[in-house]
Amino acid sequence: MIEMSGITKAFSGNVVLNNVQFELADGEIHALMGENGAGKSTMMKILSGIYTKDAGEIKVDGQVVNFKSPKDAEKLGIIVIHQELNMLPDLTVAQNLFLGKELTYGKTGILKTRQMEKEATQLLSKLGLNINPKTRTGDLSVGKQQIIEIAKAIASNAKVIVMDEPTAALTDREIETLFQTIRELKAKGISFVYISHRMEEIFAICDRITILRDGQYVGVRNIPETNFDEIVAMMVGRQLGERFPVRKSVIGDTKLEVRNLTVNGLFHNLSFELRKGEVLGVAGLMGAGRTEVAQTLFGYRKASSGDILIDGKKVNIKSPIDAMKHGIGFVTEDRKTQGLVLDFSIKENITLTNLNKCASSGIVNQTKENSMVAKYIEELKIRTSGPDQRVKSLSGGNQQKVVLAKWLGTEPDILILDEPTRGVDIGARKEIYHIINQLAEAGVAILMISSELPEVIGMADRVIVMQEGKLTGEVKKEQMTQEIIMQYATGGEKVVQS
Template sequence: MSEYVLELRGITKEFPGVKALDNVHFKLKAGEIHALMGENGAGKSTFIKVITGVHSPNSGDMYLNSEKVQFDNPKDAQKMGIAAIYQHVTNYPDLSVTENIFMGHEKVQKGTKRLRWKDMHTEAKSILRDLGSSIDPKTEMGALSVAQQQIVEIAKAISTNAKIIIMDEPTAALTARESEELYKITERLRDQGASIIFISHRFEDMYRLASQVTVLRDSKYIGSWGVNEITNDKLIVAMVGREITQVFPNKKAKIGEKLLEVNGLGKVGYYADISFTLHKGEILGLTGLVGAGRTEVCQSLFGITSYERGEVYLKGQKINLKDPKAAMNLGIGYLPEDRQLQGLVLDWGIGRNITLPALKELSSKGWLNNKKESSIAKKLAEKVNVKANSIFDLVSSLSGGNQQKVAVAKLLTADLDIIILDEPTKGVDVGAKSAIYEIINDLAAGGYGIIMISSEMPEILGMSDRIVVMREGRITRVLNKEDATQEVILEAAMSDIKGKEVG
């Protein structure tokens, strides 16, 4: 009997014109948490789909407990004890937690088609309690937080008696506290004998959980190491194929005149007494614990929601932000945190997404100038280095990092002075992060004023000229770059005392 519960040997999967997996190897031990890492587009999604029976490989073999297996569909994989939990939770929001957990493998009364609701509610509750959750199984799924929905997905995997659980970027949308809860649940599953494949871009996930890490790059197997045997630098080289000697670029912009002044902004229940300034060429970091009110303030500055008190001045003139269109006409752009839901039209091409804010300028008498549209889209896609065959490729076909670049390019079609970036590198890999940082730095050098919301401390410290720290809807400190440390920011994020602006 092999020590491995799962082995992939020489797996290759081809689609028309694309080799999604190229001679990939993988080994998973019983009771192991094994990290799988790689850039967006490295082949991780196809890897999951081969293991779970969504795709059949063109060549190569897969073994479960030394027995060669072949899955024709996901049901085959489920029967063999394999389950996947995806980054974007795929649930039925209008159905109950119990219904979501048992969807596709409902308990049915023998000899009838009647569902055994009492048994399903009881088992769902038992599984959730074993996971340390107090979620009521009769609650509608749509009423739960993202973290709670992840727990329900894990409960669903357990309800199918899964022994191999694949977790795809499960911490991407979670707070630090929620991530820690997920870590504990994952370790509990491991201790109960489950084997976990944990896919993540976050090094802290790997170090916190995994004993082994495997890297894919450009659809190929690069290598597998014990987590304590490989350094960060070597792991980055394995993932991106080159050394990233400097993740954060050198500052090129000169900070100029005041662009934006916010005085005493307030909205009951969300934020109060918000005051700060933004200058030309400046990157102003906005940070704090999740729930601090950062996004709500910036949504008001873009006219998505209204503020009830305070004043906003743009280039010395008081402005009234009625809606996003008015904000863009005044020169303010906004990149939302959820690029897929709020920032892009996934079923449209790259070019059409990029030029969407400029349809009026690209049209004459109701007719769109397709040649001009394509020319502008191509120029901006090249400017932010979107990797694709052409601007007509669907945005849905791109990696997360390239989708984010398209969202940034979309802002550049408008005549803006200020760009608000809400978690600009959320869910993208280390190589794409470095590229996005270069773009942000270039935008600041071009004279834009940048407001960057981020929960990532290295990002805030590495990119910001000044840092605004918020807690429970209020500003606690405004720090110059040279005065900011991780400890100072964390203290301010947990403090009730409002600090004075420095500089």
Template structure:
């Protein structure tokens, strides 16, 4: 691949990397280089090979062919510790923390400061950790147990690891997926500081606004092959998308067709302690209702209540006009409510199980033939939804953990569609998914509505709720501020609403 003619030596360079797994050629002769003081984006659809390439660089995978150069010195990296010793720090998309240990122990794991006779120097460990945490402006200290932290704060612990070594290059793999807007600002400041010190930054993200905000160059992979490199300041989203997937995307606003069915779900005065209060709304068959708001607005908590994961403190839930009480997910499923959760890997899938078993897990009891599960019936369900959702996998025996993020999400959606729900709730349905798969899932959501499903979509991405929703409910600090039709909503009035400004206060 080409690199800018700056007279500098790349901090890292990969040349003609090939990596194969059983039945899959994940990388096919990929070359990539990052310069000192450069933020270099690596983009591509899920399954394009981005994370695999970085895992080769980080010592997690060894290439079948090709060469790695660190400051133009050919090298072999066999383990993550060897990568770190060479100044390569990998901040993973999937958290790799020991929840029972403290923040300090996680950050310096394998390199704890020692005193005489091998004893851990706890005072030095906590002091050095707190100094690093101070740079990140976090609300926890070195002694906090990692398992007690939120997902966003655990991500900040991962990021803190990058500041403990004299790094030549830092790899950020979807670092903002779990961060609030305020935490993103801190992260971008950290990246700017590393850049000013001459550290090379490799930034993997599907979020175009971030890519165009902080990167210098963009390299694209497609189907395991190098597709090209663009200078960020000289390109645009459409050109990057074309390079990634070979086509333009439909980013138009949804226009409600107005042909809606009966009310499938009605909520009256629903409250859950301090999490949300006095929420009322309805969803009709053939309608997509979007929930939009900042982190902590109460959107996910409402979904969890409807699915029986939380007990409401007040209010009424009606399905097809009849009041119901939902005390567990099993009862929610029996009532025809399905939830695609925000954390697909932690809550939606069993990564060590195959695609078929994940797809049919909620209905195993219904598929039994005597004491055994009818394998033919399971395979038939998997085949039906693999074709319907265009799930790309060699077969049902493939472990779900080996699929791309987009295909994993389709497995979760297929699992619940196979239950034929009356109400389908999707919480952050495209988080961590590339633009091509995101477009496919958006089209799927609209298609489900056209088939008569009542759909709720919870999203932190404004373009997403604008694109798929017939109506949008704006929330702020546990309150329903305003409901918009797709015809009346604008970006301005939606932002005002999620900032707590009610329509009667808008001039």
């Protein structure tokens, strides 16, 4: 049993946790929720020995402990599985499982390779994973890597496993496998701290929820005794109303037309239209080819065949620069590696795609630059100490807003959004949904890729569904259900709309 009480932590005088408490029982799955920046990660880093607390007390099974390093926490069975999985892709499954704990023949340093592979097979088998231990880890799906991380924790005699956004990159099938594994380990007395912004998952897998807001403890609730609206109100300190804002769709003429677009080995003969003022959802399981289509439209990938038309005219998009010249913006799936320069300031990131508007004769006009940045910080409600703050120090939701600002500054006619709310808290999601609606109402044609079916149904005017590189379904707003979309995502026949 874990008891944390009066936990306080500050960085450079900025208090990020103030008198926070948390309890975890044996064999419990306990959700830790709050908006980005609420202090969830800091709290778990204190529990796992990455950070030291400034004040407060931690008890494990009734005994006061003071962790000075992750090894101290690991000795008592507390292990964190981070959102960015700690796998070395070029090593085998067995090598990853025994990394730093290799079995050797005495002091010779010679590895007991066969024994490690045998034990790896046995361990993975217990978790329902039939994988050759000699397999290169980088060749496995993210879902299987996630299970291997759990196996690695079990091999270290984990009693408490902290999971941070564990399903962010998993398919529905992989999520179900993960949940089954978690439930089986729970039955054996292992406890989980489950950090996620996906409310449906919290209610499906967890026993209790502890809520943090602005670095302070708000309360704890038993899952059967609470509901979505109460949890949201506790997280943001206010009622959010409807989860997805209502929008009056005013859909105009066709802006983008795709005819038989193909990239060999990725997707084949894709044809669809996107209209002015429309939010067109793109659904499908991981590996369906959704992101690859977006990358091709933006010139990151070269099409093998097919045509792209804008305003009825064929265009030749060979690079992102070509795409931008044709009025296309692209908010990428992975903001940290593809959407932002983390060591740059907010100002530098926002103006990265807009230097032509802030410069004359090759010299940046500081007044214009500052004016543009101030406008988007205010309009998008970016929480920051100022435009010169480094983007890497912002919460996930505010980082996503910076990416949006970067592209809004280009005034795009077509905006591609790939997983626009991944890793974003419920309050920031609502604000992003409002921005999407405002853009659509202003006539921007929006292509929105999302793995979250409630988001697709709540935001899209129409949805196309992909499966293994092919278009298998097209569904109008009034016909959208999770069941029909999933049917097409797993190989249903294409629907002919009347």
